[in-house]
Amino acid sequence: MKKLASFAGAMIAGTLFCGAAQAATELSLWYHGAGNDTERQILTGIIKDFNGSQQDWEVKLEEFPQNAYNDSVTAAALAGKLPDILDMDGPNMPNWAWSGYLQPLDLPEDKIANFLPGAVGKWKGKLYSVGLWDAAVAIFARKSVLEENGIRIPTLKKPWVGEELNAALHKLKDSGQFDYPIDLGMADKSEWYPYAFSPFLQSFGGDLIDRESYTTAEGVLNGDEALQFGEWWQALFNDKLALGTSQSPSDHETGFLDGKYAMQWMGNWVAVKALEKYGDDLLFLPAPDFGHGPKIGAGSWQFGVSAKSEHPDGAAAFIAFAIQDKYLAQFSDAIGLIPATSTAAELTKNYKKGGPLAVFFDLSAKQATLRPVTPAYAFISPTFQKAAADIADGADVADTLDAATDAIDANIEKNNGYGFEDN
Structure with a gap:
């Protein structure tokens, strides 16, 4: 009986251990669009799709009003409480990287090869952020x-x-x-x-x-x-x-x-x-x-990985998932901004070739100039x-x-x- 009890206890413990080992690691994401129901619906949809696509990571969203967002990030950085994933206005990225808020974003170059220049955030030769849209x-x-x-x-x-x-x-x-x-x-x-x-x-x-x-x-x-x-x-x-x-x-x-x-x-x-x-x-x-x-100007809101994240591989995996063409097209159709890739543009109502706003994609591609x-x-x-x-x-x-x-x-x-x- 003692051997049987010991075996049963070991089985239970093993089951609990395996369950714990398979639990997804939580990733925190901060976003500037609180109050924008349209953006929220799309972003929460992307998060739901990502969380359901694998078992390693679970992204949790926290939203902030845009006019309070930068101050919230600065305060969190000073307190050492930054999330795993941040979104940021493109021209702010170099200051945040220099200030120690961000770490380089590990994405294969082919993931961003087709992106508009304004949707890619690089500083001192390193990739720090990437966006789902641009503006013109x-x-x-x-x-x-x-x-x-x-x-x-x-x-x-x-x-x-x-x-x-x-x-x-x-x-x-x-x-x-x-x-x-x-x-x-x-x-x-x-x-x-x-x-x-x-x-x-x-x-x-x-x-x-x-x-x-x-x-x-x-x-x-x-x-x-x-x-x-x-x-x-x-x-x-x-x-x-x-x-x-x-x-x-x-x-x-x-x-x-x-x-x-x-x-x-x-x-x-x-x-x-x-x-x-x-x-x-x-x-x-x-x-x-x-x-x-x-x-014309270039550079809009983008995602990056905070310097305090202990899971940059998970954060990068979410960002790589979020920049799929189908999601770029969803954002464009919903909020009117330029999809970050030409292939995503062809999936949209307004920016595909011959679409009523296609000229803006061309303007962004040919005239856009990044702020310093x-x-x-x-x-x-x-x-x-x-x-x-x-x-x-x-x-x-x-x-x-x-x-x-x-x-x-x-x-x-x-x-x-x-x-x-x-x-």
Whole structure:
């Protein structure tokens, strides 16, 4: 009997041990989209599919409001309580990697070979993040309005040059049909300013930082080309071609749809509403070329692995699972953003070849310019935002750009070059 009892006890213990050994390891995922039911439904669907596809890992989701997300991550990093998987706005990635929030993301190169450049986050030659979508900006316009005013319709192969854009804006102003020729979105005093407006600076030949060294803004943010950008930028508001920083958010949201503006500099995330309003009369026009090529912003929200994760292999496995084309297409169809791969685009309603928003995929592929890939960008962004707003409000262009340059250089020096001086 003793032998039988001992054998039975061993069997039970063995069964419990095997059960424990097979239990999935929990992976925590933080996401910025709390309150967005559409995004949540898709993301929880991906998590459910991943958890059901294997027995090693179980992803658990925690959501945060977007406006509180970055502060929550910073606080958690200081407390040593980061999750396994983070999502992040693309241009923030280098700062988070430099600050020790992230570790490199171990994905085979072929997993991201077909991705739009803006959906891949690399810093110092290492992959840290990858996104399920990107975004692109275009000039929203109406074909009938341009034709009535004798304005050439630009194409991706032959965009407007700066002089053509200026002439078009003045023609539209002189028509007397609109409150302003173009809505630039000046009400959105956020990351929109560097995302949407610094490409104009770069098309003039300037930049937010010297991308050869990443240690100074001297000569690029306050050089001759940057001054030309600043003078042009200020003239838009002095000449009443665009409404400035006094614009209200509601006016920005509906002004183009209500016919107050002839054109709008805006992103693909609102393109469906504009299509519903104007149908076949709506055009999505490429960025103008001010001498150094037409440029638009790139880089949207992406997934990465926190530096504190003890299970980077599991975190990477989830990210690799989430970036399948079918999920990229689901997000695109649901929230209107650009799928990160051409193959995913062909699975969507709007971005497949011949689709009503396919032009945005081409714009992202051919005109997109990443914001500076440096930890300093967290400081550069609000500095440029203030400079652009001040110039729009009438501040001296040279003095404002010099002050912004000095502030950025001081920040870089204070942080010992953010590691670039070792290059």
